[in-house]
Amino acid sequence: MEIIKTVNLQKTYAESAVPVRAVNDISVSFDAGEFTAIVGPSGCGKTTLLNLIGGLDNPTSGEVIIDGMNLYSLKPKEITDFRLKNIGFVFQAYNLIPVLSAKENVEFIMNLQGVPKKERDERVEKLLEQVGLKDQMNRRPGELSGGQQQRIAVARALAANPKFVLADEPTANLDSASTNNLLDIMLKLNETENTTFIFATHDSRVMKKARRLIELDDGKVIADKTN
Amino acid sequence: MNTLFKLARRNIWRNKRRTLLTMSSIFLAAFIALFTRSMQFGTYDLMIENTVRLSTGYIQIHDKGYWENKSINNTFEDSPQLEKELSSYKEITQVIPRLESFALASSGKHTKGTIVIATNPATEDSVSKLSEKIIFGSYLTNDDGIIVAEKLAKFLELTVGDTLVLLGQGYHGVTAAAQYPVKGIFHFPIPQLNNQLIYMNLSEGQNFYAAPNRLTSLSIMLKDESQLDDVLEKLKSELDPKKFEVMRWEEMNKELVQAIQSDNAGGVIMLGILYIIIGFGVFGTVMMMTIERRKEFAVMIAVGMRKSQLALMTAIESVLIGVISIIIGILAAYPILYYLYLHPIPLSGDIAEAMTVFGVEPILPFSIDPSLFLNQGITVFIIMIIAIIYPISIIFRLNILKAMRG
Ligand SMILES: Nc1ncnc2c1ncn2[C@@H]1O[C@H](COP(=O)(O)OP(=O)(O)O)[C@@H](O)[C@H]1O
Ligand SMILES: [Mg+2]
Numbered sequence: 001m002e003i004i005k006t007v008n009l010q011k012t013y014a015e016s017a018v019p020v021r022a023v024n025d026i027s028v029s030f031d032a033g034e035f036t037a038i039v040g041p042s043g044c045g046k047t048t049l050l051n052l053i054g055g056l057d058n059p060t061s062g063e064v065i066i067d068g069m070n071l072y073s074l075k076p077k078e079i080t081d082f083r084l085k086n087i088g089f090v091f092q093a094y095n096l097i098p099v100l101s102a103k104e105n106v107e108f109i110m111n112l113q114g115v116p117k118k119e120r121d122e123r124v125e126k127l128l129e130q131v132g133l134k135d136q137m138n139r140r141p142g143e144l145s146g147g148q149q150q151r152i153a154v155a156r157a158l159a160a161n162p163k164f165v166l167a168d169e170p171t172a173n174l175d176s177a178s179t180n181n182l183l184d185i186m187l188k189l190n191e192t193e194n195t196t197f198i199f200a201t202h203d204s205r206v207m208k209k210a211r212r213l214i215e216l217d218d219g220k221v222i223a224d225k226t227n
Numbered sequence: 228m229n230t231l232f233k234l235a236r237r238n239i240w241r242n243k244r245r246t247l248l249t250m251s252s253i254f255l256a257a258f259i260a261l262f263t264r265s266m267q268f269g270t271y272d273l274m275i276e277n278t279v280r281l282s283t284g285y286i287q288i289h290d291k292g293y294w295e296n297k298s299i300n301n302t303f304e305d306s307p308q309l310e311k312e313l314s315s316y317k318e319i320t321q322v323i324p325r326l327e328s329f330a331l332a333s334s335g336k337h338t339k340g341t342i343v344i345a346t347n348p349a350t351e352d353s354v355s356k357l358s359e360k361i362i363f364g365s366y367l368t369n370d371d372g373i374i375v376a377e378k379l380a381k382f383l384e385l386t387v388g389d390t391l392v393l394l395g396q397g398y399h400g401v402t403a404a405a406q407y408p409v410k411g412i413f414h415f416p417i418p419q420l421n422n423q424l425i426y427m428n429l430s431e432g433q434n435f436y437a438a439p440n441r442l443t444s445l446s447i448m449l450k451d452e453s454q455l456d457d458v459l460e461k462l463k464s465e466l467d468p469k470k471f472e473v474m475r476w477e478e479m480n481k482e483l484v485q486a487i488q489s490d491n492a493g494g495v496i497m498l499g500i501l502y503i504i505i506g507f508g509v510f511g512t513v514m515m516m517t518i519e520r521r522k523e524f525a526v527m528i529a530v531g532m533r534k535s536q537l538a539l540m541t542a543i544e545s546v547l548i549g550v551i552s553i554i555i556g557i558l559a560a561y562p563i564l565y566y567l568y569l570h571p572i573p574l575s576g577d578i579a580e581a582m583t584v585f586g587v588e589p590i591l592p593f594s595i596d597p598s599l600f601l602n603q604g605i606t607v608f609i610i611m612i613i614a615i616i617y618p619i620s621i622i623f624r625l626n627i628l629k630a631m632r633g
Contacts, residue, residue, distance in 0.1 A: 054529075091631070099234060
């Protein structure tokens with residue numbers, strides 16, 4: 001089932017002397033349950049594409065259709081709301097709020113959304129178990145390793161039950177062991193919960209585990225293959 | 228809100244040194260402000276108290292038009308009804324009936340214009356402690372003896388036991404003339420008055436001015452100054468406005484009120500400058516707290532926090548810093564001010580002399596009026612809110628992508 005589709009999506013940065021077409025006419029679609037990596041050299045447009053899909057940016061032209069709805073036809077406020085309810089994010093760094101414990105970070109969004117405590121506690125416990133950090137839940141991010149922090153970020157991204165998770169270079173700061181561990185957790189979530197993951201990465205360790213690779217160069221899709 | 232509060236509470240301690248430094252500066256400003264204001268208000272209270280006790284009382288009742296034209300003809304009848312009326316107020320502690328006018332005093336070859344105050348000796352003394360100001364002889368009793376102010380006595384070369392001739396104009400143009408034995412000589416702290424005051428028994432005065440049972444004023448003392456407005460309102464509505472005027476001490480002591488107002492304005496300006504300096508420091512801190520967390524804020528917004536929630540969080544942080552500082556400031560200042568309120572600092576030397584001359588006790592009194600603390604609290608609160616306006620505008624203009632990349 002298709003959940004995301006981009007139609008002739010373009011993003012051009014016109015600030016510099018030569019306009020940069022960061023995303024240059026990309027039409028691509030994603031199905032529910034995918035485990036996909038958008039790959040390519042630095043500067044090829046991965047982050048820009050991911051941000052456009054995530055409703056964090058504004059396209060120069062073209063459309064992003066999520067569940068049949070044109071995302072950028074919504075008002076900015078509606079996009080924000082849509083993002084909260086439907087999209088989970090994992091970034092390269094600064095994912096977690098440093099003054100909150102692991103558990104508090106995971107439940108943070110649910111807190112803001114006013115989810116009842118009982119429901120929150122159950123959900124947080126399940127998520128922490130799934131990322132294997134239940135015993136570390138009272139630690140603050142500063143007391144966790146980089147890999148553990150990213151696992152908490154994944155749990156946090158899943159807290160609001162999103163339709164899909166966008167992860168921009170989630171393993172860029174991690175060693176191999178942590179990277180594999182994080183990937184295994186996400187793969188398992190993908191298999192057992194059918195969670196959709198879309199990565200932007202140039203990390204070969206991620207590429208190896210991804211089931212679909214979309215290769216970009218100069219803002220264009222140059223290859224789209226399924227492992 | 229709970230979550231935001233928890234975040235704010237933890238965030239302010241992320242940079243302990245900076246927060247403590249900022250808090251110390253607010254604390255110091257609040258402490259200085261409380262100390263100086265307490266002293267100012269204490270002094271004002273003392274000046275007011277002195278004036279009220281020595282002259283007008285908190286409220287005076289006159290014959291209508293008396294204050295504009297202080298003539299013996301603008302007097303009113305001291306009716307038992309009126310007395311009864313006033314004694315029914317539980318806020319009123321004392322009522323001093325006075326008949327006040329001018330007279331020419333002459334002794335031997337000297338003659339001088341004087342102010343004669345005919346009063347009830349006991350009530351007068353209970354309010355103004357006039358008997359304590361007697362330097363020779365004794366205080367008024369119910370006989371015809373008079374007491375004369377020190378400088379006036381000196382001018383007239385009077386001593387206790389001498390006789391003084393008074394000459395004046397009585398009620399409705401009757402000539403008033405009589406002679407009185409001098410019972411005592413008193414020192415009055417206000418120089419002008421020390422030159423011309425004479426006190427006598429009320430009934431003697433009424434006889435002298437041919438105004439039996441008539442008064443120029445009833446001075447009213449209250450348990451507490453805060454009752455003034457209430458009592459004044461009631462009196463105004465109960466006394467016939469065609470016959471009486473009811474005035475409060477401020478109307479009758481305009482110079483004192485002005486002196487206090489201008490001194491107070493000076494104090495406010497000084498504190499304003501102090502708080503502006505502190506305000507810039509606070510602004511620097513909250514500004515830094517915002518700028519250095521831009522990336523963190525961008526991620527928080529991206530993962531679901533609304534900008535308004537973020538703004539509220541930073542506002543809570545700012546207010547928390549202010550509130551903690553001011554509470555510590557008040558807790559530190561209160562015991563000291565309370566001690567000084569109970570034990571005012573005695574003054575000596577030139578200042579003390581100058582104060583004595585103006586009828587003020589030579590002490591540095593302190594006030595512990597709750598409004599003092601409330602005002603500083605509100606001031607700090609407002610500063611914290613003003614300081615956060617610009618940082619909050621930064622949050623609302625924050626571009627998530629730029630902030631995350633930058
Ligand atoms: N805000 C921006 N202004 C100007 N150019 C930008 C901006 N963001 C990205 N770019 C440019 O767009 C291109 C794609 O960037 P990006 O999507 O971050 O690539 P990737 O994530 O694949 O490294 C790059 O050439 C980058 O310099
Ligand atoms: Mg990138």
